[in-house]
Amino acid sequence: xxxxxxxxxxxxxxxxxxxxxxxxxxxxxxxxxxxxxxxxxxxxxxxxxxxxxxxxxxxxxxxxxxxxxxxxxxxxxxxxxxxxxxxxxxxxxxxxxxxxxxxxxxxxxxxxxxxxxxxxxxxxxxxxxxxxxxxxxxxxxxxxxxxxxxxxxxxxxxxxxxxxxxxxxxxxxxxxxxxxxxxxxxxxxxxxxxxxxxxxxxxxxxxxxxxxxxxxxxxxxxxxxxxxxxxxxxxxxxxxxxxxxxxxxxxxxxxxxxxxxxxxxxxxxxxxxxxxxxxxxxxxxxxxxxxxxxxxxxxxxxxxxxxxxxxxxxxxxxxxxxxxxxxxxxxxxxxxxxxxxxxxxxxxxxxxxxxxxxxxxxxxxxxxxxxxxxxxxxxxxxxxxxxxxxxxxxxx
Amino acid sequence: xxxxxxxxxxxxxxxxxxxxxxxxxxxxxxxxxxxxxxxxxxxxxxxxxxxxxxxxxxxxxxxxxxxxxxxxxxxxxxxxxxxxxxxxxxxxxxxxxxxxxxxxxxxxxxxxxxxxxxxxxxxxxxxxxxxxxxxxxxxxxxxxxxxxxxxxxxxxxxxxxxxxxxxxxxxxxxxxxxxxxxxxxxxxxxxxxxxxxxxxxxxxxxxxxxxxxxxxxxxxxxxxxxxxxxxxxxxxxxxxxxxxxxxxxxxxxxxxxxxxxxxxxxxxxxxxxxxxxxxxxxxxxxxxxxxxxxxxxxxxxxxxxxxxxxxxxxxxxxxxxxxxxxxxxxxxxxxxxxxxxxxxxxx
Numbered sequence: 001x002x003x004x005x006x007x008x009x010x011x012x013x014x015x016x017x018x019x020x021x022x023x024x025x026x027x028x029x030x031x032x033x034x035x036x037x038x039x040x041x042x043x044x045x046x047x048x049x050x051x052x053x054x055x056x057x058x059x060x061x062x063x064x065x066x067x068x069x070x071x072x073x074x075x076x077x078x079x080x081x082x083x084x085x086x087x088x089x090x091x092x093x094x095x096x097x098x099x100x101x102x103x104x105x106x107x108x109x110x111x112x113x114x115x116x117x118x119x120x121x122x123x124x125x126x127x128x129x130x131x132x133x134x135x136x137x138x139x140x141x142x143x144x145x146x147x148x149x150x151x152x153x154x155x156x157x158x159x160x161x162x163x164x165x166x167x168x169x170x171x172x173x174x175x176x177x178x179x180x181x182x183x184x185x186x187x188x189x190x191x192x193x194x195x196x197x198x199x200x201x202x203x204x205x206x207x208x209x210x211x212x213x214x215x216x217x218x219x220x221x222x223x224x225x226x227x228x229x230x231x232x233x234x235x236x237x238x239x240x241x242x243x244x245x246x247x248x249x250x251x252x253x254x255x256x257x258x259x260x261x262x263x264x265x266x267x268x269x270x271x272x273x274x275x276x277x278x279x280x281x282x283x284x285x286x287x288x289x290x291x292x293x294x295x296x297x298x299x300x301x302x303x304x305x306x307x308x309x310x311x312x313x314x315x316x317x318x319x320x321x322x323x324x325x326x327x328x329x330x331x332x333x334x335x336x337x338x339x340x341x342x343x344x345x346x347x348x349x350x351x352x353x354x355x356x357x358x359x360x361x362x363x364x365x366x367x368x369x370x371x372x373x374x375x376x377x378x379x380x381x382x383x384x385x386x387x388x389x390x391x392x393x394x395x396x
Numbered sequence: 397x398x399x400x401x402x403x404x405x406x407x408x409x410x411x412x413x414x415x416x417x418x419x420x421x422x423x424x425x426x427x428x429x430x431x432x433x434x435x436x437x438x439x440x441x442x443x444x445x446x447x448x449x450x451x452x453x454x455x456x457x458x459x460x461x462x463x464x465x466x467x468x469x470x471x472x473x474x475x476x477x478x479x480x481x482x483x484x485x486x487x488x489x490x491x492x493x494x495x496x497x498x499x500x501x502x503x504x505x506x507x508x509x510x511x512x513x514x515x516x517x518x519x520x521x522x523x524x525x526x527x528x529x530x531x532x533x534x535x536x537x538x539x540x541x542x543x544x545x546x547x548x549x550x551x552x553x554x555x556x557x558x559x560x561x562x563x564x565x566x567x568x569x570x571x572x573x574x575x576x577x578x579x580x581x582x583x584x585x586x587x588x589x590x591x592x593x594x595x596x597x598x599x600x601x602x603x604x605x606x607x608x609x610x611x612x613x614x615x616x617x618x619x620x621x622x623x624x625x626x627x628x629x630x631x632x633x634x635x636x637x638x639x640x641x642x643x644x645x646x647x648x649x650x651x652x653x654x655x656x657x658x659x660x661x662x663x664x665x666x667x668x669x670x671x672x673x674x675x676x677x678x679x680x681x682x683x684x685x686x687x688x689x690x691x692x693x694x695x696x697x698x699x700x701x702x703x704x705x706x707x708x709x710x711x712x713x714x715x716x717x718x719x720x721x722x723x724x725x726x727x728x729x730x731x732x733x734x735x736x737x738x739x740x741x742x743x
Contacts, residue, residue: 012554032486039557040565042630045572048604053561166731167631199735299563360735366729375728376632377606378549386547386639389648389660394635 010076056086101212166372189230235366257333419686495710502711517703518710551634572605
């Protein structure tokens with residue numbers, strides 16, 4: 001029986017699974033892996049553990065599960081409600097259970113995208129976010145943890161950047177974008193790409209278990225290397241066809257791509273035009289009441305005369321489109337625009353406060369990703385020549 | 397007018413909600429008499445969501461005298477007892493795959509069905525794809541030439557989350573991804589080529605259920621052996637489908653309901669043949685394979701014909717799964733050799 005019982009909430013994700021595996025390997029703590037659903041918990045199911053589904057929105061359930069836990073690590077993600085109400089339940093239940101360390105996984109995203117140049121350090125001010133955005137939700141979560149700490153729940157907030165290593169969603173995204181020609185390097189690729197290997201992050205979480213405090217502060221956890229996007233891409237090239245050439249692009253193109261992704265402004269005129277467009281009206285006409293309304297509307301427009309009717313139609317539908325050949329593949333704007341961030345978050349504070357030192361280098365992390373990827377995709381198997389056809393068909 | 401075939405749906409979980417119940421309700425040859433589930437609220441919610449009013453009961457025995465057949469869609473470890481209860485009472489069963497937890501359980505079901513003169517069908521729904529039937533016919537005809545090798549893979553990051561979470565318990569499910577995902581292809585593989593002469597399995601189980609596995613097969617045939625490989629994952633997305641290498645080219649079939657068979661002949665770079673059934677189409681287009689499956693079961697019970705997959709065939713799949721697990725070894729999973737060395741050095 002260990003002195004510590006650590007609940008890992010969101011245990012089926014990349015960080016949660018890795019953390020549980022590490023803790024079980026050392027056997028130094030009792031671990032309670034709490035999962036959202038059985039569908040995503042296969043990595044943990046391999047270990048023969050008893051897994052506990054937990055609905056974070058049900059306070060009584062959370063409270064019951066945390067009884068006897070000395071520490072809680074929150075790796076969960078979910079809907080907006082889960083992120084806010086679920087966290088409130090976790091914090092309240094942790095206080096009720098007398099938890100002595102609540103480790104919350106935040107993100108460097110709370111410093112904005114692009115982050116301010118000052119956010120090399122955690123002391124930089126966080127910008128105002130749209131409350132419903134991921135950044136906004138993560139910032140609100142940090143505030144909730146800070147408040148809970150002030151009320152006596154010793155806590156720690158760790159802010160990782162993109163996470164690398166085996167199973168890394170980030171690296172899989174870059175690889176997939178490269179393979180489908182939707183990735184382009186910004187100029188020579190020398191822009192900083194701040195990463196943390198999942199083992200380094202778990203190592204920091206383990207250190208934070210001993211360092212939770214009521215005067216909580218955010219800590220960046222990174223690989224502490226001057227990694228560039230070119231190095232990341234070069235690290236992935238062995239997984240692509242030999243002779244694969246990476247395209248490059250300019251700051252202007254990426255800025256425009258990002259702006260187009262972010263332009264979510266709505267227009268009443270555009271919405272009204274959409275509402276009276278022929279496709280929407282056709283769908284509405286399937287209902288007898290709307291069909292009648294539509295008939296009456298058309299009748300009243302006819303009274304205005306054919307010239308006016310034509311003018312109205314053009315205003316709503318616009319001119320007929322001219323079919324043009326596709327201009328090649330478009331880039332993945334969200335991913336590629338990350339190259340414009342330009343800030344290297346420093347983990348100096350984590351080193352100072354936690355005694356954190358990365359245990360895996362960037363080179364080892366990429367090597368681990370490649371090993372994992374090649375093994376899980378059977379690239380070195382005797383059947384790769386046949387399997388490759390399935391990948392080509394998927395890309396085709 | 398022929399009376400409708402009276403069915404009890406046993407198990408009110410995810411597969412019943414998404415597939416079996418809508419198929420039963422869509423058929424004008426089936427009358428859904430009861431929903432059976434030990435958790436009554438689950439059965440109640442399923443019935444109310446579909447706006448129906450069948451008998452709701454926790455025990456199938458209470459409705460055996462009111463039904464002609466039972467559709468068993470419960471955790472795998474309950475299949476045998478439920479099937480035997482029904483069959484012994486003269487009620488035919490359609491059992492969601494796999495037939496049971498083990499081949500000895502499967503044999504008990506097959507033997508009871510035979511002795512009682514009732515149907516025990518197994519729900520391998522992918523057999524109701526037109527492409528499966530067509531491919532079998534073309535392979536038997538040697539349409540593509542002699543088969544040399546084949547590979548099948550299917551991988552998702554998680555996915556299917558049954559309400560009872562039985563999928564994460566070996567005791568309840570009988571195995572990991574090989575059983576949950578792989579059994580569909582194993583059934584088709586047995587349909588195409590019969591039982592293999594040699595098998596082996598590599599998986600990533602570390603005391604629990606395997607989330608990833610690679611099964612290899614060998615058939616000692618004339619004019620030459622056929623070698624095959626099946627890859628399944630619950631942690632990695634893999635493009636699903638099959639590729640068969642023959643002396644004449646490569647046959648490809650994506651793992652979707654409506655996929656066409658594609659043939660890429662050797663030496664004809666850039667050309668592929670898309671192969672579809674013509675006048676010999678066996679199944680009507682656009683009809684849910686779940687509906688075809690339940691109506692095939694009804695036909696089998698009414699006419700005494702063999703169902704698409706009977707208990708004997710379902711049991712072959714279980715024998716194959718057992719043979720694979722008996723020949724398993726661990727997959728390598730040390731992605732950080734340098735980290736291991738450093739840890740070792742510290743010790």
